[in-house]
Amino acid sequence: MKFTHVPGRNAKHRVTLYALSTCGWCKKTKELLDSNQIQYEYIDVDQCQGEERAEVSTKVRELNPRGSFPTIRIDGDVVAGYDEDRIRELLEL
C-alpha cells in the first residue's frame, strides 16, 4: 500500500486517512488536517488498481466494516465519515 506522507507541525498522533480522490467529504477531511498542521498519511483508494485496490479495500473494511469513505484512523480509534467534532476531539484540537 502506497501512502502519501503529509508533513505537519503537529505529529502528536498517528493519523491514517483512507480516501477517494473524487469525494467531497474526503477533501474536507484533508483540509481539516492540513489547516491544523496535522502530520498524516493518506491513500486515495480509487487511484489504486487491481490487487492493491482489493488489499486496501479489505484493510478499510477491517477498520470500518461498512467500507465507506473517508475512514480515518487516529491512534487506536477509527472515525467513519467526515465527523468534524469527533476528529477534533481525537486530535485534541
Next chain:
Amino acid sequence: MSVEERFSDEVIKTWERLKKEAEEAGYRLNPDRVFTLRLVQGLIENEKRYGYWCCPCRLAFGEKDKDVDVICPCYYRDSDIEEFGACYCALYVSDEWIEGKKKHGSIPERRPAKFMRDGYSETPAPPQSLAPSPQPLSLPVWRCKVCGYLCARPEPPGKCPVCKAGKDRFERFM
C-alpha cells in the same frame, strides 16, 4: 479551502446544467459552490474512468451492473434527503439543510452492506400490500428506481422526465 481552485469549462457547464435540471424537478444542488464543483469534477472523472457517473463518494467496482444503484442520482438519494437533508455525497440537499436546520457532515451509508461488498443485485420484491388489479392492465407500468416516477407504456422511457435517469434504471412495477 484553496482560493485559487480552478475548474474546467466542462465542469462548470455540467454544474450549470445539473443545477437547472435539479431545480426544474424540485431538487436543490448544494449551494456551496466549490464543494459542489468538486463533486461534479468527480462525476466527470468517473465517467472517463468507468463510463458512467458513479457516485464520487463511493468506491466503484468498475462494472456497471454492480454499480448501477450508485450511479448519480443514486437509488438512495431521495431517502437520504428526506432523513438527513442531503444525499450521501451532499450534491443534492433539501431547503432545510441549506437553511442550517440539518447538520452538515457525512451521513451513514444507506447502501446495503452486501452491495458494498459484492455490488448491486436485483432483489425482486413484488408489492404485496397492493390489491390485485380488478382488470388486466392495458399497458405495463414502469417505475423509475431513482425517483419513483411511474408511467404506463409499452416500454420505459429513454430518460426519466423527472430525474433524467436512463432507461436501464426502470423496473416493471405492475
